[in-house]
Amino acid sequence: MKKITLILTICLFTCWSYAQDTCASALPITAGLHVVAAVNGTDIPSPICADNGVIAGTNGKGEWYTYTPTQNYTVTISTNISQNNPLVDTRFHVYTGTCGNLTCYAGDDDSGANYSSVDVFNVIAGTTYIIAFDNRWSSNGFTFQLSEGPFVPTTPQRITYTTQNIATINSTYNLCVVDMNGDRKDDIAGVSANNLRIHYQGTGGTFTNTDFPITGTSNMPSWSLAAGDYNKDGYNDLILGGGSAVTFWKSNSTGTAYANETFSQYVFCQRTNFVDLNNDGNLDAFSCHDVDPNVYFMNNGSGLLTFYQSGITPGATTMGIHPEGGNYGSIFVDYDNDGDQDLFIAKCRGGAGTAKFNELHKNNGNGTFADVSVVANLYDPVQTWSSAWADYDNDGDFDIVVGASSTADGNHKYMRNNGDSTFTDITSGSGWDTNTSTSIEHVAHDFDNDGFVDVLGGGNKIMFNLGNGTFAPANYSGIAVGGIGDLNDDGFLDFLNGSTVRYAVPNTNNWVKVSLQGIASNSYGIGARVEIYGAFGKQIREIHSGDGFKYMSSLNAHFGIGAATAITQIIIRWPSGTIDTINNPTINTRVNVVEGSTLAVGTFANSEFSIYPNPAKNVLNIKSNDSITMKNAFVYDLNGKLILSSSIVNDSINVDSLSTGSYILILKDNNEKEYTQKFLKE
Numbered sequence: 001m002k003k004i005t006l007i008l009t010i011c012l013f014t015c016w017s018y019a020q021d022t023c024a025s026a027l028p029i030t031a032g033l034h035v036v037a038a039v040n041g042t043d044i045p046s047p048i049c050a051d052n053g054v055i056a057g058t059n060g061k062g063e064w065y066t067y068t069p070t071q072n073y074t075v076t077i078s079t080n081i082s083q084n085n086p087l088v089d090t091r092f093h094v095y096t097g098t099c100g101n102l103t104c105y106a107g108d109d110d111s112g113a114n115y116s117s118v119d120v121f122n123v124i125a126g127t128t129y130i131i132a133f134d135n136r137w138s139s140n141g142f143t144f145q146l147s148e149g150p151f152v153p154t155t156p157q158r159i160t161y162t163t164q165n166i167a168t169i170n171s172t173y174n175l176c177v178v179d180m181n182g183d184r185k186d187d188i189a190g191v192s193a194n195n196l197r198i199h200y201q202g203t204g205g206t207f208t209n210t211d212f213p214i215t216g217t218s219n220m221p222s223w224s225l226a227a228g229d230y231n232k233d234g235y236n237d238l239i240l241g242g243g244s245a246v247t248f249w250k251s252n253s254t255g256t257a258y259a260n261e262t263f264s265q266y267v268f269c270q271r272t273n274f275v276d277l278n279n280d281g282n283l284d285a286f287s288c289h290d291v292d293p294n295v296y297f298m299n300n301g302s303g304l305l306t307f308y309q310s311g312i313t314p315g316a317t318t319m320g321i322h323p324e325g326g327n328y329g330s331i332f333v334d335y336d337n338d339g340d341q342d343l344f345i346a347k348c349r350g351g352a353g354t355a356k357f358n359e360l361h362k363n364n365g366n367g368t369f370a371d372v373s374v375v376a377n378l379y380d381p382v383q384t385w386s387s388a389w390a391d392y393d394n395d396g397d398f399d400i401v402v403g404a405s406s407t408a409d410g411n412h413k414y415m416r417n418n419g420d421s422t423f424t425d426i427t428s429g430s431g432w433d434t435n436t437s438t439s440i441e442h443v444a445h446d447f448d449n450d451g452f453v454d455v456l457g458g459g460n461k462i463m464f465n466l467g468n469g470t471f472a473p474a475n476y477s478g479i480a481v482g483g484i485g486d487l488n489d490d491g492f493l494d495f496l497n498g499s500t501v502r503y504a505v506p507n508t509n510n511w512v513k514v515s516l517q518g519i520a521s522n523s524y525g526i527g528a529r530v531e532i533y534g535a536f537g538k539q540i541r542e543i544h545s546g547d548g549f550k551y552m553s554s555l556n557a558h559f560g561i562g563a564a565t566a567i568t569q570i571i572i573r574w575p576s577g578t579i580d581t582i583n584n585p586t587i588n589t590r591v592n593v594v595e596g597s598t599l600a601v602g603t604f605a606n607s608e609f610s611i612y613p614n615p616a617k618n619v620l621n622i623k624s625n626d627s628i629t630m631k632n633a634f635v636y637d638l639n640g641k642l643i644l645s646s647s648i649v650n651d652s653i654n655v656d657s658l659s660t661g662s663y664i665l666i667l668k669d670n671n672e673k674e675y676t677q678k679f680l681k682e
Helices: none
Strands: 027-029 032-038 062-067 073-078 091-098 101-108 118-123 129-134 140-149 160-165 173-178 187-192 195-201 207-213 224-228 237-241 246-251 258-262 269-275 284-289 295-299 305-309 327-333 342-347 359-363 369-371 384-390 399-404 413-417 423-425 443-445 454-456 461-465 471-475 483-485 494-497 500-505 510-517 529-534 537-542 557-562 569-573 579-583 590-594 609-612 619-624 630-636 642-647 652-654 661-669 674-681
Touching: 091 118, 101 118, 173 224, 173 483, 187 237, 237 269, 237 284, 246 284, 284 305, 284 327, 342 399, 384 443, 510 529, 510 569, 529 557, 537 557, 569 590, 579 590, 609 674, 619 630, 619 661, 642 652
Parallel strands: 027 062, 224 269, 269 327, 327 384, 510 590
Antiparallel strands: 032 140, 062 129, 073 118, 073 140, 091 101, 091 129, 160 500, 173 187, 187 195, 195 207, 224 237, 237 246, 246 258, 269 284, 284 295, 295 305, 327 342, 342 359, 342 384, 359 369, 384 399, 399 413, 413 423, 443 454, 454 461, 461 471, 483 494, 494 500, 510 557, 529 537, 529 569, 569 579, 609 619, 619 652, 630 642, 630 661, 661 674
């Protein structure tokens, strides 16, 4: 079939063209309407720009165009126009560069009605932009419009980036930036069939890579990946979320090999997370299910997991049981400041008659969850795959940006936490009401280290938090959500996009990052809250395994403090209930905290128990209140190594074999509840 291209701004009649099937022969266009008879050109190469390139499946055939503006404009490309009746499911990509060396600049998949495409972006006079529509969803013909509007400058970039392509980062799924060898520096974990390739971070951002063969059949993480040490050996394990089942890759006790465990139950995974659901100090796992109620895996304390499906498996709690699924973006966060992890689920496939309303599930503190979506004012049908939670106003509780993946059911929503377990919509005038870029990925980090948390989503831009309740965009060529962490240990957050590392160029802002080593809690402190205090006021972070939709980012807590030159205090509130306090820490460095290591030393008493003498020489005595019977004792050194485990006999344990120094004592009662205290050995 011949292709017909109508260019209203050039031709007064219909122009015939056969030149847009390849990048090399892309058709030059200007502003106006352009008809695509069918999408059947050459394959679209990587990178994929629409929705940050994380749509599953093949790239698709393409139809190619070039556009070179004569002056600076703010441009709109849209297939959501009256000429398309009915609307067609389209996807397009906008590149800079040259054929064979393309760089993502803009693009869109489903921002218009009925999965049509719309994107708004700035262009510079004399620069050639390459536009490609693909047939990922449909090969049918359609019309698109390119409109030129007055140039609206975006916020100046507050941080800049350099890029480095690392050829050895060539796994099928390069999704994970997290510490993999226990040194608390962020590494890169890449997943391929039967192979885990880890790039370990060395000095100055150098990397050495090691391959770990994985036997058996594993389900690949085509939808998401999360990391956490669920067998509590000091090394992070992985959960791979694919389209048919859940796979775990578990380390051995030395981090020198990994074993595969794939569960047989059908799960159309979306976001996956590690989280301690019952607060027993051991990580459990969670997976959104796209077409059925969500699933989770309970840890027996020895790294053995049991499958549960919400509301179906006997004894299962309910966390998203909508009969038609639509569960896409899960994140565990303590929204009500009661010390345990609650769950928010971003729901896909909204719209009249088929609406999937976002869900907030409150952790009741006893292993069960309650749906409080309506009462919290978070029950809405925004078409979303992910949400970005952070204390955007630095008032001590977590707010939320519900990131739109399509404008079919509303745009982004910015919701302020009122401090009483409810939220108020403050989108109007915040900058989120005018942000037309959509994405399936939205993540919250302080990218410029100014002390206010920003958001990275779609449109090749960062929405910078201005600290006054508003956000402003700054554009970056080709930037997209990926694994995020400090990949050269300089205190500024970097991005992994495929095999490319985008290194932040440090500005003058100061910072601190906090790495955690759990004892009674899980190894990396997932679910812990970290607070910092200073002349700037207060900032909070939580340690999350799995945010956004697809990727896994650092388990270190990262803070920018702007021009401030001191932090007066860091407080860590561990999932176990232990609270560590560090006074006057050094800034512009990583602070490593072992759970319980900063507890006061001396005769200790509280409502549950007391220990004496402290310091101890031969025997440490334990006195419990009448309602508690202590059963076992575990003694760790300040590096988190288990030194001694013992049954409690006659309310005491023998510590004669310990060397002189400071230790952390974990007591476990008959109900398996744990208590923590620090003591000295003479």
